[in-house]
Amino acid sequence: MVMSLPLIHEPPASTFPHDYWMREAIAEARKAGAIGEVPIGAVIVRGDEIVGRGYNLRESSRDGTAHAEMIAIREASENLDAWRLLHCRLYVTLEPCPMCAGAIVQCRVPHVIYGATDPKAGCGGTIMNLLQEPKFNHRTELTAGILEEECADLLKQFFKQLRHK
Numbered sequence: 001m002v003m004s005l006p007l008i009h010e011p012p013a014s015t016f017p018h019d020y021w022m023r024e025a026i027a028e029a030r031k032a033g034a035i036g037e038v039p040i041g042a043v044i045v046r047g048d049e050i051v052g053r054g055y056n057l058r059e060s061s062r063d064g065t066a067h068a069e070m071i072a073i074r075e076a077s078e079n080l081d082a083w084r085l086l087h088c089r090l091y092v093t094l095e096p097c098p099m100c101a102g103a104i105v106q107c108r109v110p111h112v113i114y115g116a117t118d119p120k121a122g123c124g125g126t127i128m129n130l131l132q133e134p135k136f137n138h139r140t141e142l143t144a145g146i147l148e149e150e151c152a153d154l155l156k157q158f159f160k161q162l163r164h165k
């Protein structure tokens, strides 16, 4: 299902608003929560098509790199048969950490949209902004705070339940 597209860095427009795709990322996050993982989810969208999905699997896979974004990136690269995700938007419920921000830059994702900010590891402007570092060879467009409350609530509820156990 790989269509050849002209080499433009602006992703093709989606007919749906950011909220719509963030809800898909939230649905992924809920899958993580349902199996006892910290509920963080991501989707990668090209035009109106989801080409990669992922949710946090750090505990079940015993892999500290199994973040939602990394899993979604691997799936999108496989689906698009390319390491450059030039025509894609990445939606994630939580601001990317340094590892994921690094992967996003490496994969040339042109636009990242996140929900909640992460005061502990956020590298989309909170602690630092690796996604828009002028010294790197690639920078992403960045949109923060889409369905922020809903994304943050997922995490709050999860940790609240954890404390009750």
Ligand SMILES: [Zn+2]
Pocket (backbone or CB within 6 Å): 067, 068, 069, 096, 097, 098, 099, 100, 101
């Ligand atoms: Zn990460």
